Amino acid sequence: MKFLGKLILTSMALLSMGTVMAGEAVVNDARLWAAPDNTRVVFDISAPVQHTLFLLSNPDRLVIDISDATLRKRLAGAEYSKGLVKGIRSAKHNKKDLRIVLDLSRGVKPKSFLLKPHQSYGNRLVIDLVDRESDQKKPVKSFTSQSQDSARDLVIAIDAGHGGEDPGATGYRGTREKVVVMQIANRLKSLIEQERGMTPVMIRNGDYYVGLRRRVEIAREHKADMFISIHADAFHDKRARGASVYTLSQHGASTETARWLADSENASDYIGGVSLDDKDDLLASVLLDLSMNGTIEASQELGDYVLSELKTVSRTHKSRVEQAGFAVLKSPDIPSILVETAFISNPQEEQNLRNASYQERMARSILKGVRNYFARNAVPGTLLARQRTQRRHVITRGDTLSDIAQQYSVSLNAIKDLNDIKGDTLRIGEVLVLPGS
Numbered sequence: 001m002k003f004l005g006k007l008i009l010t011s012m013a014l015l016s017m018g019t020v021m022a023g024e025a026v027v028n029d030a031r032l033w034a035a036p037d038n039t040r041v042v043f044d045i046s047a048p049v050q051h052t053l054f055l056l057s058n059p060d061r062l063v064i065d066i067s068d069a070t071l072r073k074r075l076a077g078a079e080y081s082k083g084l085v086k087g088i089r090s091a092k093h094n095k096k097d098l099r100i101v102l103d104l105s106r107g108v109k110p111k112s113f114l115l116k117p118h119q120s121y122g123n124r125l126v127i128d129l130v131d132r133e134s135d136q137k138k139p140v141k142s143f144t145s146q147s148q149d150s151a152r153d154l155v156i157a158i159d160a161g162h163g164g165e166d167p168g169a170t171g172y173r174g175t176r177e178k179v180v181v182m183q184i185a186n187r188l189k190s191l192i193e194q195e196r197g198m199t200p201v202m203i204r205n206g207d208y209y210v211g212l213r214r215r216v217e218i219a220r221e222h223k224a225d226m227f228i229s230i231h232a233d234a235f236h237d238k239r240a241r242g243a244s245v246y247t248l249s250q251h252g253a254s255t256e257t258a259r260w261l262a263d264s265e266n267a268s269d270y271i272g273g274v275s276l277d278d279k280d281d282l283l284a285s286v287l288l289d290l291s292m293n294g295t296i297e298a299s300q301e302l303g304d305y306v307l308s309e310l311k312t313v314s315r316t317h318k319s320r321v322e323q324a325g326f327a328v329l330k331s332p333d334i335p336s337i338l339v340e341t342a343f344i345s346n347p348q349e350e351q352n353l354r355n356a357s358y359q360e361r362m363a364r365s366i367l368k369g370v371r372n373y374f375a376r377n378a379v380p381g382t383l384l385a386r387q388r389t390q391r392r393h394v395i396t397r398g399d400t401l402s403d404i405a406q407q408y409s410v411s412l413n414a415i416k417d418l419n420d421i422k423g424d425t426l427r428i429g430e431v432l433v434l435p436g437s
Helices: 002-016 132-136 177-193 212-221 250-262 264-270 281-310 347-353 356-376 383-388 401-408 412-419
Strands: 025-034 038-045 051-056 061-066 069-071 085-093 097-104 108-115 123-131 154-160 198-202 226-233 244-248 322-324 336-343 391-394 431-434
Touching (some): 097 123, 177 198, 177 226, 177 336, 212 226, 281 336, 356 431, 401 431
Antiparallel strands (some): 108 123
16 A cells, blocks of 8 residues: 555656656756846756757847757746847747757857756756857056156946855855855945946946956956955854955966966966067967066055955954955056955854945945055056145054144144045054145
8 A cells, every 4th residue: 555655746746847858957947047138048057958059140149959859848038138139939840859949039149068067056057148249348458658747546346156056155044155245345436436436346236147267357457456356155064154355366376377378368467468469479478477466466555455345344254465366456557356255154254245335335245355455555647646745644553533634734634534544543554645736
């Protein structure tokens, strides 16, 4: 009797799956993530599959043929119409294969790949659609002389880690890293927008994934002067806690130099427009090494300033800036840091990351570190470089704001506003920018 009951339950389960034949893969569902110039379509599949793609025009369509597969449910509704995809259709092909058609809003360049199971995800078939028109119109970084009569803003690239299909780490309460780091990134963006002489650029503006190399490319296309990647760390031991700042390791620099050298056409752009076409491999390598090493030194200094400010918000995981080979830090000409704002795997820090006040204080501390870095490292041709010809004051023991204001014959409130000082506490070694010429 027990055997008969199990047999009935098994039969019902098979019927609920539809007419799935032995050996057939099942496409269980699809998810779409729309970015400004591309759309990612992710199919959840029961097992790795063989597939082919081809494009059709008038109207634009992408046809995906999946061998020995069936669809669990019909893919229809607003959730399957995003970005470059207007809708999804499907039908059996050659009696045993599954044909899925993506109706497109315009021409695309498609790319596909399979992903193995990871954490809460099973096997996946990923289709990346890049807008063909925007791909052809990508701006190219150029090196032009700055007019002596004009001064530009510093461009700060803000990279909220993960996104879309990649949620990053997850806290005990279900907090997703991609969500909280985007919130902190948006707060930092708002603060920078209020800074005279600075302009923020968001690497991603919504819940979609951007490839690690592409993040660096976006920063370079906007001629960024600085790159800040924001994350929330995780560890198997929930007691781990504290913020961290990372810069590129020397080992990461040496492997990256070899990569840029292999593409000498683009490499010349990374070292200030110096052509490498007429240089032998040794000299080209030296030029790239000098560029990368100089950027690492600048990144280290920036990291020191930011870490110092983070210590005023919460405890830090390590007392010094750490080094690693993160791909997003590998631009040879943009000082770059990665900020781990807290351990999302720590229950208390997960709670902090969900708190608007903590997010705001974290964003303000990053901005103060950036401000202190540029106070000592002027970028020629920028508005802040012109402001530097005004005056600066390095805080020493016994200094007070009122004394400084009196010494330079400026307003106390003007000093506070220019340096974003809320109270009266000063720290030895801090650099104050003074208003007026």
